[in-house]
Amino acid sequence: MNKQILGYKCKKCGHVQYPYHSRCKKCGHTEWRGFDIVFDTAPLPQDGKLLTFTHLYALPPDFEAVTVSFGIVELSDGHRITGQLKIEAPKIGMKVQGKVELVRQEGYTKHWGLVFYSAA
Amino acid sequence: MRDVYVVGIGITSFTRLDYPLAEIAAYPALQAMQDAGLDKVDHVYVANMGGGRVSNQTALGSAVVDHLCLWPVGAETIENGPASGASAIKTGAMAIASGMMDTVLVTGAERMNEVNSLEATDFVATLAHPMAERIYGVTLPALAGMFTRLYMERYGVTSRHLAMVAIKNHANACLNQFAHVQNKISMDGILDGKDASHNNPVIADPLRFFDICPVSDGGAAVILASAEVAKKLGKPLVKLAGFGQATDTHAVHEREDPTALTAVRLAADKAFKMAKLKPADVDVAELHDAFTILEIAESEEVGFFEKGKGHLALERGETALNGKLPINTSGGLKARGHAVGATGIAQAHEIVLQLRGDAKKRQVKDAKVGFTCNFGGFGNNVVCLAMVRE
Numbered sequence: 250m251n252k253q254i255l256g257y258k259c260k261k262c263g264h265v266q267y268p269y270h271s272r273c274k275k276c277g278h279t280e281w282r283g284f285d286i287v288f289d290t291a292p293l294p295q296d297g298k299l300l301t302f303t304h305l306y307a308l309p310p311d312f313e314a315v316t317v318s319f320g321i322v323e324l325s326d327g328h329r330i331t332g333q334l335k336i337e338a339p340k341i342g343m344k345v346q347g348k349v350e351l352v353r354q355e356g357y358t359k360h361w362g363l364v365f366y367s368a369a
Numbered sequence: 370m371r372d373v374y375v376v377g378i379g380i381t382s383f384t385r386l387d388y389p390l391a392e393i394a395a396y397p398a399l400q401a402m403q404d405a406g407l408d409k410v411d412h413v414y415v416a417n418m419g420g421g422r423v424s425n426q427t428a429l430g431s432a433v434v435d436h437l438c439l440w441p442v443g444a445e446t447i448e449n450g451p452a453s454g455a456s457a458i459k460t461g462a463m464a465i466a467s468g469m470m471d472t473v474l475v476t477g478a479e480r481m482n483e484v485n486s487l488e489a490t491d492f493v494a495t496l497a498h499p500m501a502e503r504i505y506g507v508t509l510p511a512l513a514g515m516f517t518r519l520y521m522e523r524y525g526v527t528s529r530h531l532a533m534v535a536i537k538n539h540a541n542a543c544l545n546q547f548a549h550v551q552n553k554i555s556m557d558g559i560l561d562g563k564d565a566s567h568n569n570p571v572i573a574d575p576l577r578f579f580d581i582c583p584v585s586d587g588g589a590a591v592i593l594a595s596a597e598v599a600k601k602l603g604k605p606l607v608k609l610a611g612f613g614q615a616t617d618t619h620a621v622h623e624r625e626d627p628t629a630l631t632a633v634r635l636a637a638d639k640a641f642k643m644a645k646l647k648p649a650d651v652d653v654a655e656l657h658d659a660f661t662i663l664e665i666a667e668s669e670e671v672g673f674f675e676k677g678k679g680h681l682a683l684e685r686g687e688t689a690l691n692g693k694l695p696i697n698t699s700g701g702l703k704a705r706g707h708a709v710g711a712t713g714i715a716q717a718h719e720i721v722l723q724l725r726g727d728a729k730k731r732q733v734k735d736a737k738v739g740f741t742c743n744f745g746g747f748g749n750n751v752v753c754l755a756m757v758r759e
Contacts, residue, residue, distance in 0.1 A: 268501040268620055300627065301522075303514030304574040309491040309506055319511050321622045329622040331502050341522055352505050360504035 252349035253295070254363055256328060257288035265291055267328050295347035296368060297324040302339045311355045322347065322365055332363035344368040373462045373609040374599035375756065376472075377405025377592035378718045383549040383706030385482045386586040390417070390424040393711075394478035395436035397590035401474065402437075405592040406602050411470040413437075413444035416457035416477030417710035420446065423492055424480050433476060450496045451659065452745025453477060454589070454713020455752035459612045461593045471598050476590035477711035489584045493709070496746050498620040510581055512621055512747040513660040514573030519628050520662055521575065524677035528575060532560045533683055534661035535579045535703055541690055542700025544731040549585045549706025580661040582701075587708030589715040605725045611646065611755035613639025621747050630670045632751040633742060637671035640740070644755035648672030651694060651755075652736040653723045655716035657744035658701040664688075667742050668696060671753065690731060698723060698731045713743030717754060724758040 256265040259273035260280035271286055272279040280287050302320035318334035322345055333352050336345070346368040353360040379400025386393055394415055402408065415430045426432060430444035449456035454477040461473035481489045494508040502512070520526050535554060542548035559569040559579045569577045599606060615635035618624055624631065641647060648671060656671070658664035665679040673694055674682045682688060688696040699705040699719035702712060720739030722728045739756045 268498060268623070300622075301515040301519040303511050303518060303576075304571070305506070305508065305511045305514065306570070306574075307487060307490060307508070307510060307572050309494065309508065310485075310487045312506055317506055319505060319507055319515065321515055321627060329627075331505060331507060331620065331622045333505050341518070362505050 252361060253292040254330065254349065255290040256293045258291050260287065260289060265328070267293055267330065293328055293330065294325045295363065297322045297345060299339055299341060299343050299345050299365070300329065301341060302334055311353070320365060330363060332365050334365050336365065336367045370466045371468055372596045373465045374594050374596060375591050375607045375609055375717065375721050376594045376599050376602050376604050377401035377407065378721045379404060379590045380547050380715060380718050381588045382547045383585040383587035383708050383715070386480065390420055390426045390478055390480045391429060391432035391436050393480055393586065393588040394429065394433045394476045397588045398433065398437055398474055398476040401476070401590040401592045405594070405604065407472060407592060409439060410442060410472040410474040410592065412442055412461070412464055413439060413474045413476070414457040414461050415444065415446050416453035416475070416714060417446055417479060418448055418450055418453050419479060419481065419492060419709060423483050449750055450745040451657070451709050452713055452743045452750050452752050453710040454715070455717070455741065455743035455754055456614070456713065458591060458593070458714060458717055458754060459614060459752055462609050462612055465593050465595050471595045473593045474590065475593060475714060476588065477714040478588035479708040479710045480586045481584045481709070482586050486584055501620040501622070509659070509747060510573035510576060513662060514576045516621070516628065516747070517575055517660070517662040520666065523628055524680070526662070526665060526680045528560060530665065530680040530683060531580050531661040532556055534658060534664045535559065537689055538658065538697050538701040538703040541698050541731060542704030545700050545705055548700040548704055549583050550700070550704045554579060576660060582659045582703050582707040585706030585708040587706060587711050587715065589711045589718045591714060591717055591721065606759040607721050607724045608757045608759055609754060610757045611640040611642070611644025612752065613637065613643065614752045615639070617749045619746070619749055630666055630748045632748055633667050633670035633744065636751040636753040637742065640753040640755045641672070644757065646738060646755055650738045651740045652738050653698060653720065653733040654694065654696050654740040655699060655701065655719050656696055656742045657712070658697060658703045659707060659744065661703065663744060664696060664701065667744065671740065671742055690733070695733050698728065698733060713741070713752060716741040716743060717756070720756050724756060
């Protein structure tokens with residue numbers, strides 16, 4: 250199954266937020282179920298346009314690569330997300346398509362997240 | 370609400386310090402107490418970010434009181450990332466303003482040389498959003514790189530403008546014996562010359578090595594007091610006339626305009642309002658230039674220049690030591706250095722020196738109003754201070 254990044258949908262007003270906040274950013278609502286706070290979840294789209302990017306050459310010590318590129322992408326539903334880029338010569342405004350991949354391994358902990366490719 | 374005065378200051382060199390963290394906090398504290406002519410205080414706030422993780426020293430507030438033999442006064446550690454310093458000053462000022470305390474020692478310290486620079490950067494990156502940013506390997510330089518690219522695209526800022534900030538602040542730091550990096554740099558050496566790409570490699574494109582502050586060890590302290598105490602002590606009267614703080618979303622991408630530093634604008638507004646001052650009243654300012662772009666962006670958000678015009682003021686030399694509004698006369702984070710928890714206090718230290726007329730070779734003539742901006746996270750927690758010489 251394709252992995253996805255989930256947005257959190259308010260049980261009251263339906264606003265979808267990413268990343269997670271403990272209550273709705275838009276209407277302030279918290280839905281309690283016993284001691285739990287609950288949201289509906291909705292997968293975020295994975296296509297969008299590149300808002301800005303950087304190539305980082307001083308990476309955290311657990312990275313083996315010499316450089317990793319990061320970008321902020323405006324997804325097709327208007328949400329923004331930070332992710333890694335695998336694009337040779339990125340340009341602001343270009344169309345990108347994301348895929349959930351292994352983005353970082355810190356010791357035994359694996360982190361999955363969005364990696365964007367050129368959609369042109 | 371009572372008025373608050375800064376009656377004593379102290380600072381260590383911002384460099385590599387082979388002393389325990391608590392001593393780095395105690396040393397400037399003793400200087401500040403001596404400067405104020407006080408043997409004891411009513412309360413102690415200690416600003417620090419990495420004690421628990423980097424220096425294996427938690428409960429730094431208690432450790433500092435012990436070094437200073439100040440028992441049994443109350444003390445705590447204030448951790449607010451890179452804005453810990455000004456946060457601690459603000460907390461101390463509230464204690465005086467409320468009437469609960471008459472004298473408060475605020476000292477800050479960091480000892481980052483316990484780890485190498487990549488580990489230090491990774492440690493600072495723990496303040497980024499854990500799920501939306503940090504898991505990708507995003508660090509503060511990466512966030513600043515993305516911010517810079519967008520700023521360049523939108524406002525016409527170039528690598529040359531960024532280099533001008535670095536060159537200016539390095540020149541200022543050469544006049545500050547406590548600065549971490551005391552060497553002059555030139556446009557030829559870092560941008561134009563044939564060795565420039567070797568001297569100044571890209572770190573977080575478009576940011577280069579000389580666009581990024583060093584990781585420093587260091588400490589700085591101030592003593593705050595009520596008007597009644599301040600007038601008795603007989604030091605030049607520097608009033609902490611205003612302070613303001615504001616927060617923003619944890620993930621940078623979630624901000625409506627990712628080139629807006631809204632928390633800077635709101636914190637500065639509050640500080641100016643409280644001090645009954647306008648940005649145009651300021652004679653000298655210390656802005657949090659962890660990255661060169663931040664000096665430009667903050668100079669706009671705090672109200673010194675119009676949005677998108679800060680780099681033009683820089684180009685005209687208005688922010689140079691002999692300009693209309695000198696910014697980062699200490700050398701700023703860029704060259705005085707960034708000892709994370711101490712930085713906001715070092716900024717205040719510089720402003721007090723300037724307002725007392727004690728800044729020697731880097732003295733801004735007739736400086737009466739000073740301003741600091743201490744920037745936490747990537748702009749998600751900002752504290753500004755406004756100070757006035759009476």
